[in-house]
Amino acid sequence: MTATMTPAPARPPVSEPSALRRVLTTPTVGPLVALLLACAFFSFNSDQFLTGGNFSLIIQQVMVVGTLAIGQTLIILTAGIDLSNGAIMAFGGILMAKLAADGVVPPLVAVLLGLLVCAGFGALNGLLVTTIPLPPFIVTLGMLNIVFALTHIYSQDQTVTGLPDQMTFLGETFRIGDTNVTYGSVVTIGLFLLFAYLLSQTAWGKHVYALGNSPEVARLTGIRTNRLTLGVYAVAGLVYGIAALLLVSRTGVGDPQAGQTDNLDSITAVVLGGTSLFGGRGTVIGTLIGALIVGVFRNGLQLMGVASIYQTLITGVLVILAVTVDQLSRRRNR
Template sequence: MTATTSPYAELKAPTTARRLLTAPTTGPLAALLLACAFFSLSTDQFLTGGNFSLIVQQVMVVGTLAIGQTLIILTAGIDLSCGAVMAFGSIVIAKMAAEGSVPPLVAIALGLVVCGGFGLLNGLLVQKIPLPPFIVTLGMLNVAFALTHIYSEEQTVTNLPGPLTALGQTFPLGHTDITYGSLVTIALFLLLAYALSSTGWGRHVYALGNSAEAARLNGIRTSRLTIGIYTVAGLLYGIAALLLISRTGVGDPQAGQTDNLDSITAVVLGGTSLFGGRGSVLGTFIGVLIVGVFRNGLQLMGVASIYQTLITGVLVILAVTVDQLSRKKAR
């Protein structure tokens, strides 16, 4: 008796392959691998453990900001204030700890609360009034920037206690030194990737980004969810502030002035749609690495920093163009 094969079985493999080819992270991952291959052939210094560790160290602050930015962009919002909020949080932590007014761990906790408070306020303004996220966060950018310079009195805070710079310390892994801060950033990516892909909260975030009205009609408390997302993003900016301090060893009022744009760049390069509902934290991690690899590789090749910025801008335009074309094709 001859076994019959269902026609659907023949279609299964092509369908799986097609899903892999059309996944939002496939393009960014291919771009990252091609960039690594190109720079490996262009300079002998690129393909070393020490250099890859350096790349992760260089992007860990922006990467942490980009996690919060991803959450907000998934809801079809945007946060222009993240870099300024991080800078203010870093000054709060550094100045309180350096002056000895509170213990270092309490200073860190207060910095996280301040950054989380900015996120909460952003969420309330976006949801309760409501105001467009672009306008709210643009205004909050200026507020946080001004408060940073007022509170710091335009002075860099130095002589920080050990707990504030602990995440900047390294440990050996084979012949490569790894910072504890890099591990914190990777752990945050894994944690939020799990939360978005495997929890009800994550499914609600995607539903909100696809259609806030449809999500509300399906019983999702969209108001509470939106406020919670902005608050979580603010707490992530506070962690980024601590990572910034641990990397630089000071509280710098000039820090973070372009990190908001860098975080958006990483999110877009990672395949997350600016229209909401499509993307992933894993894609953002790849996007962060793309930015880090390009800047590191071009620097090793002796390319001027202005051309690094130019190339990054071209990559962003290409990524958004691909997103637009894929949306039109899906319709």
């Protein structure tokens, strides 16, 4: 007697997500909608908001924190965090300004040395994270205090003035129509586009995402995770050095008090831009949108005459909402 086998029931075909659904689930869509809604709201409440000069001012106000946030994005994509970036930027700015103002080296050499020192601090963070290893939060918290102290020791708590023109060139403006635009704003936008390309179109960028998703899986696929992590922190440090140059160019001085809250502001921009604090998900274009959200809210509320303390309050609420959305999204995708 021959046994008959009952064929297994056919599985229903798995439908591919529609193009609309893919667009709606893109991490940058939510922040972009929030930015557009904020612009619409403030344009109805202030006649000065929708002007070229005001938008140029917003970009100038966010270019330093936005540049810091590029480096912060790279580190958060690897599931790390950097609390020392504002302090590193401040030290780099003081070093550049003091070397140039005192005539120790030519201004361009001073800038180069400042960039290298900032990259060195970033590399040291990465070295401590990978070799001991220590949690990024602890390493960068310690580095924050170390670099903060070095900044005040080196500057003797004195603001550096009398900078040569080469140091402040990026703070100068050119005209587009009736609007003055700073060269530093162009540099910031260029950096965002550069790192957007590197993360999305190069093997290095794909490895960064893989590292953030699962370091062990990344290692098993042949990625040298320690070297990659070290490189990410060093590149982030170099970006902090560029932020230092932008800060010095915009203010025209080397300020030892600079950057004290910029570490938190950069994290705010990254989170509002849709990058997950757990790593492996996010884009630098989202970070740009996040920085603009903060800039638009602060600028718009100021035009409406709202006290600055309420601007800080609203920014805090936005951060909590963004992290909550990220958590809910992660749970739904499990």
